[in-house]
Amino acid sequence: MEILDQIKRPTKNEQKVAIDSYTALSNVLPQLSKECTEIEIEETHAKIKIPLKALKLLNDVLKAMSEGKPISILPIATEVTTQKAAEILGCSRPHIIKLIEAGEIPFTKVGKHRRILFEDVLKYKEQMKEQQRQHIIDIMNFDEELGLYDT
Known part of the structure; x- marks a missing residue:
């Protein structure tokens, strides 16, 4: 299966970015109460709505990456x-x-x-x-x- 074959450890730079992002997101998550929240992509100023569950999953991904762990997201039914x-x-x-x-x-x-x-x-x-x-x-x-x- 191609997806599982592509799992690699994050680079040192990816780890550093993940640490900073994880810290920021972890601090903000407890303040969010709606099922969906809007975030802005700084480079393009595009605003997107993200379900709170997806943000929590992103937080888990960032934590794993910050620890240098390889990660992969697969549908459970894979x-x-x-x-x-x-x-x-x-x-x-x-x-x-x-x-x-x-x-x-x-x-x-x-x-x-x-x-x-x-x-x-x-x-x-x-x-x-x-x-x-x-x-x-x-x-x-x-x-x-x-x-x-x-x-």
Whole structure:
């Protein structure tokens, strides 16, 4: 999928601009109460109306860019290939195939190709993180029971 292939870290200059813009927008957002607000493009003096939700999303994008994080905005319903899902999850494509065939991740078939909703890949990734957190807590509790971990 072309969109995911184009994700790159912001340049140092983009980071600097994002820091300044994030700070300014963060200070203004709490003062906005309407569902839609009008902003002016300084260079052209064009005025555009932007939904408040979009401004909040822009604020999140600027924050991520200011921290040097690569960002991408995709519609939730975007479908990815099994290869792209494997890259997102940091595993092999055959492992993804096993997961979807075991019913762990929902998918659809387009011809003979499997497609997975991007949202489902992220949901699975979050489930795995939660399971890892729980395993760490379980190990710490077991170590404590054995007297190996001193609180």
